[in-house]
Amino acid sequence: MKMGNQSVETDFILSGLFQYGQMNIFLFVAIVILFSVALMGNIILVLLIRLDTRLHTPMYFLLSQLSFIDMMYISTTVPKMTTNFLTKSKNITFLGCEIQAFVFLALGGTEALLLGFMSYDRYVAICHPLHYPVLMNKKICWFMVTCAWASSSSNALIHTLYVFQLPFCRSRVANHFFCEVPSLLPLVCQDTSQYEHTVLLSGLIILLLPFMAILASYAHVLTVVFQMSSGKGQKKAVSTCSSHLIVASLFYVTGLSTYTRPHYLHSPEQDKAVAVFYTIITPLLNPFIYSLRNKEVTGAMRRLLV
Template identity: 80%
Template sequence: MNTGNQSFGTDFILLGLFQYGQTNTLLFAAIVIIFLVALMGNVILIHLIRLDARLHTPMYWLLSQLSTVDMMYISTTVPKMAVDFLSQSKTITVLGCEIQTYMFLVLGGTEALLLGFMSYDRYVAICHPLHYPTLMSKKTCCFMVSCAWTSSSVNSLVHTLYVFQLPFCRSRLINHFFCEIPSLLPLVCQDTSQYEHTILLSGLIILLLPFMAILASYARVLTVVFQMSSGKGKKKAISTCSSHLTVASLFYMTTLFTYTRPHSLHSPSQDRVVAVFYAIVTPLLNPFIYSLRNKDVMGSVRRLLV
């Protein structure tokens, strides 16, 4: 990535999520605990899916991919924030900021697309069960995951390269706890309104389209579910789909709130709070929502413990 611009003479300074003090120390401890629990929950879920042959299905394979993304996603922000808080040094090099921005966009975009593909999996399983082995073959699943990673990587590379060749001639203080494009734009000393339209377009494609696909899929799923004669099958289908919809809604609504608003409507304090939900809370909730409300996963846990 290009770091040759003359405005890159000094490091950036991340103001962080909170300052020092007894209350903020407790908040910091809570964030660290969330980070550790999120890592543990996702590792256990991946381990269960790998070990239990009953979970070797497209749905759980996609879920294991989502857990892998979540572990990397939360690791992009929290460790740096923890180091800054403990060392009382909030600087981040330009290269470090570029890498963090790039990785965060890649992982966030991949998560958004994977959640969309997972809704398609549930749609096919419930609405077209006889065609499920064909429509959700191993080749199809691999294509979905590859598509998510590739498209997100290209999108992230384009945005990161563009932003970091802009002239940062204002304060080097980033009013955030990690390097994120909306928090970097206020430091640019030229008009970025046209570029903000590009961010909006990317947000609509990477975030809104999968979310709309999820809503459309589950609208069809609910129609089929309520026509089922089996109460047990209806309950299982609603439980599985509601878990996915809960996680997806939290992730998409918060990210859309950040990436589809004009720069003039952004508030640093508001952006930090919203970012906590999609950068920290969602990776924590994913493994627990999918496991605690899923009889197959809980059954796998019981079999391994016996």
């Protein structure tokens, strides 16, 4: 009996995105559909890039890595959220919460850095096409992906180990639908203001710097594009860059909104709504924005189906 009580006391309780009302059943079904579509879209895109040799280029290699991350990213939060809703059990073990927080931070940071590397790929392809084979070869692509994974995982590990050794001496009810560091800080019984400066610094490095790099590179790309004499080339370049910029802006702006504000400025309901964008909407949009507006991908789909 003592062990059972001890186990419950060390669990966290997630308030969830839904509150078991009739309207929330509709929202639950909508989230499950979006999750299924996002998972299927990313799987199809990864398979297309893998199977079609015409897509074995640096751009599509990075895109396949993005889709692979998105599959894991959305699977980190939605299955647990839906299970809790169906079973009406809001508990998550201390270890489960710690693992979820680490995996989410690692994948989110990797995606943030990868989007920045993808903008560099487009910058080199459009602004320095003759040097593209040298500046964006297979070794460099793998180096980019490895750097993104290693740096983001290290950052996630540091934050996770620090947060979960803090004394959670208040209520264990996290007003969120998954274990995210900002939602856990209000549960800590000691002053976390100094640590929040570290979270802010990490957010600026992992999120703001790549976003600024994307904006700067695309500003240069657009300058070069509008000097082109070929209208077709302009249209193709603008289409590719605008797709990337739409996804990147949605991901970075919502992420910065969560990770660069002190916890006393956070509103739980607002945080949950914002989190839906970077945990569900962005992984859903990525494969469709890149594929539906891309002739190479749609061509690969036709060739696979024929």
